[in-house]
Amino acid sequence: MTRDEIKDLILEIIKDIDEDADFNTLQSDLPLRDQLDLDSMDFLDIVMELRKRHKLQIPEEDYPQLASLSSCVNYLEPLLKNI
């Protein structure tokens, strides 16, 4: 997957969790949590969706790497390179 595809994947997963999520003003380097009003339970859903869709096992200690959109892309890029 390209970086753009990964970004779309994350946004699609978030949209699926919260259909009202507003991406218009989303800044890639700032925490998703604050900008989109996501809580830790919603974060767990992002992890679970990645597992369901792409068989990715993300260990709990890596969750902080998913904090912002750009850190998500950085973290997932090597993991999704063959997809």
Added chain:
Amino acid sequence: MHTSLLIIGGGLSGLAAAIRLARFNPDVLILEKHSRVGGLNSWYYRHNSLFETGLHAITNFAPPEDKNAPLNRLFRQLKLRRKDFDFHEQLASEICFTNQETLRFSNDFDLLLHEISSKFPGCTSQFIRLVETIKEHDPFQTTPFRSARSYLTGTLNNPLLVDMLLCPLMYYGSSVENDMDFNQFVIMFRAIFLEGMFRPHGSIKDFLDRLLNHYQNFGGKIRMQAQVAKIIHQGNKVQGVELTDGEVIECDALLSTIGLEETFACLDTPPLRKTQGVRLGFVESIFRLPADCRESLPTDKTIIFYNSREQLLYQRPQSLVDLASGVICFPANFQSLAPQPHFEIRTTHLANYSSWKSLAGDKTAYNTAKSTIARQSKTTVEKIIGNFTQHVVYEDTFTPLTIERFTAKKEGAIYGCPDKIKDGIIGYDNLFLAGTDQGFLGIVGSMLSGVSIVNQHILSRL
């Protein structure tokens, strides 16, 4: 037969846990001993009409746009669209201590605030500070029992106000006599006073049907009339369960929602610890009346929590029931409900399981006691809401024995054992506890319990 995830109990905690799991792995099976779902909050038919077994009001009301409210978080976790649900908010409720004081409250917290400042002027600033503490406190930490009553007595310094605030919160969510854990107090205060109460559109059956359909759409399975007799395990590892008819179902992980001791009774090792303290029993009566006598009874009150003693006693009574306090609910008094040909009054009082149990062998004595108690309940609440006995067209009463028979809850104790297993861990690698004895009580509470135990212990194993 083998399934990855097995859930014992199709009550609200089991259903919520099952939906949460099936969302990510459809290989989930619920085993429910009864012929329908819902457990304590189910329904039955009499005279061609539907009666709800346990719904007064659902707590934790939140409008759809309040994303971080517990109700909306719960819906997101279950992948239910909150906007698809039509909820009816309460009108207003009342804490009524006869010959002492009355406090009204609604889903607008300002009403309670205003009532307290006009009726307990000396306590207003302390009350406002208490509310700040409640808003800031994290009630989900697993800390040892801390008495809410002592805390309130210390901060409010007014025994009547303490009793009045505790009354609805204990009736709707305390498994402990005359008190509650401070964390549980915070949860219930937010759920009832800060968030508020509502009922779903239609009946609890419609709500349960939607949950069940949603679960089945994810591919989850359920078997009714399937009672677990034994949990098969080797040491701390559970392999599966055996049903009362001898069938064995293997599983990778097991979630029990039937209570701590009830679960231990299915295992052949000695329990982790014995539960202590008194289990609280209740009697609940339903009185159905024709619509034309609605006007002679309160139409602006949804629930009345009453007490007629100087001090509130929330404890197991010496006799069959304690009529000196209780709950009166008008299920027809919620906002924008369509008119119906009939309406109901429901009453709840504390009851003594052993006294009812001693009548169990004698059907006539048991039935006589039931109708006597229902009659006394009517005359007691008539003093608060006005006369209605002569108009009752149908009535039914559930005792702790009824609840024990239909849900297998030990001693028919709606709120289970007094001490709770907050983390859901009961000494097994792949068996966890959710629901009543995990500690989140009520409809929203039990659903959150199912979801949070799945999140903490089971999702990572998928």
